[in-house]
Amino acid sequence: MSAHPFKPASFLYEESGPIARITLNRPDVLNALTFDTYTQLRDLFAGLKDRRELRVVILTGAGRAFCSGGDVKEIIGRLQGRPDEELLSFTRLTCETVLRMREAPQLILASLNGVTAGAGAALALASDFRIASDAARIAFLFVKVGLCGADMGVAHFLTRFIGIGRATELMMTGEFIDARTAEQWGLVNRVVPAADLESETRSWAETLAAGPDPGLRMTKEILNQTAGFNLPEALDLEARAQALCMKSPDFQEAYRAFLEKRRPDFARSRKR
Numbered sequence: 496m497s498a499h500p501f502k503p504a505s506f507l508y509e510e511s512g513p514i515a516r517i518t519l520n521r522p523d524v525l526n527a528l529t530f531d532t533y534t535q536l537r538d539l540f541a542g543l544k545d546r547r548e549l550r551v552v553i554l555t556g557a558g559r560a561f562c563s564g565g566d567v568k569e570i571i572g573r574l575q576g577r578p579d580e581e582l583l584s585f586t587r588l589t590c591e592t593v594l595r596m597r598e599a600p601q602l603i604l605a606s607l608n609g610v611t612a613g614a615g616a617a618l619a620l621a622s623d624f625r626i627a628s629d630a631a632r633i634a635f636l637f638v639k640v641g642l643c644g645a646d647m648g649v650a651h652f653l654t655r656f657i658g659i660g661r662a663t664e665l666m667m668t669g670e671f672i673d674a675r676t677a678e679q680w681g682l683v684n685r686v687v688p689a690a691d692l693e694s695e696t697r698s699w700a701e702t703l704a705a706g707p708d709p710g711l712r713m714t715k716e717i718l719n720q721t722a723g724f725n726l727p728e729a730l731d732l733e734a735r736a737q738a739l740c741m742k743s744p745d746f747q748e749a750y751r752a753f754l755e756k757r758r759p760d761f762a763r764s765r766k767r
Contacts, residue, residue: 499515500542503539505536506519513549514550514551514701514704515549515552516553518555518556519532519557520557522557522558522560525558525559525610526557526563527563527566528564528570528615529566529570530570533592536592537588541599544598544600550711551700552604553606553696553700554603554619554622555608555696556608559610560609560611561605561631562615563612564612564613564614564615564636565614589614589617589646596622598719600712602623604623604626604699605622606693607619607625607626607627607683608628608689609628609630609631611627611631611632611633612632612634616633616634616649618647620649620652620656624699625682625683625684626685626687626692626699627674627677627678627686628688629675629688630674631673631683632672633672633677633682634665634671634672636669637649637666637669638667644665650662653666657680657681707749709739709740710740717736745759748761
C-alpha cells in the first residue's frame with residue numbers, strides 16, 4: 496500500500512498504485528452513516544482533486560452491508576427539534592458529499608456487498624459504476640422516515656438511470672428491490688455471486704485504471720455538465736472536450752496500436 500495524506504477516523508482508506516479503496520466500517524450497524532462520516536467523506540473526495548496519480552476509487556462496506564443509510568440515533572435522533580439553520584446545514588453537508596464525489600476526477604466504483612439503503616443508495620447512485628453481489632438489496636428509504644423521497648441527488652440521478660416511472664415507484668414507496676431487478680432496470684452495471692464480488696470489483700478497477708486517463712476523466716466531466724444542457728450546448732461542449740483529448744498521448748498511442756495491429760497500452764503512453 497502506498498502512502499497518502501488522508502487519515503479518516505470514520506471509515507477505512509487505502510491506496511494501491513492507481514486504485515484507492517474506501518470501506519465504510521461500522522458493520523455492527525450495517526455501516527450506518529454519522530455526521531463525522533459525511534464530513535470526512537466530503538473532505539476526502541474534495542482532496543482527491545489533487546491526487547492525479549489515482550485513477551479509480553472503490554467504495555464498499557464491511558460485513559454484510561454496503562450502507563444502511565443515516566444512523567437512527569446519531570443522525571435522526573440528533574436532528575429532532577433542531578432549529579432550521581442546523582437542519583439545512585446538515586442536509587447541505589450530505590449533498591456536498593455527493594457533489595464532491597461527482598467533482599472528483601477519479602472514477603468511483605461502488606461495490607455493493609449487501610444492504611444498500613437510504614443515503615447508502617444515494618452514495619451508490621453518485622458513483623460512476625455499481626457492481627452488486629447477488630445478495631444485495633437496494634431501497635431509497637427516505638419516505639419511510641417521513642422525509643422527501645428526493646435527497647442527495649436521488650431525483651436527479653435515478654430518473655436518468657431508470658426513467659421517471661420506476662424512479663417514482665422507488666422514491667415514493669421506499670421499498671427494496673433485489674440485485675437482479677436493479678440490474679434489469681439499469682440501476683446497477685453488473686450482478687455477480689457474493690463470492691466473486693471482490694475479484695470482479697478488482698478486475699473492473701484495474702481495467703479502468705489502465706484505460707485512457709484524460710479521456711475517461713473528460714467523459715465524467717461531460718456527463719456531469721450536460722445533464723441540463725440542450726442539444727446544441729451539449730454538442731458544443733463535447734466537440735471542445737474531444738478536441739482537447741485529441742492532443743493527449745493516449746490518442747496517439749491508440750493510433751500507433753491500430754497501425755501495429757495490437758491493443759493500446761495507455762499505461763505506457765503516460766510514461767512517455
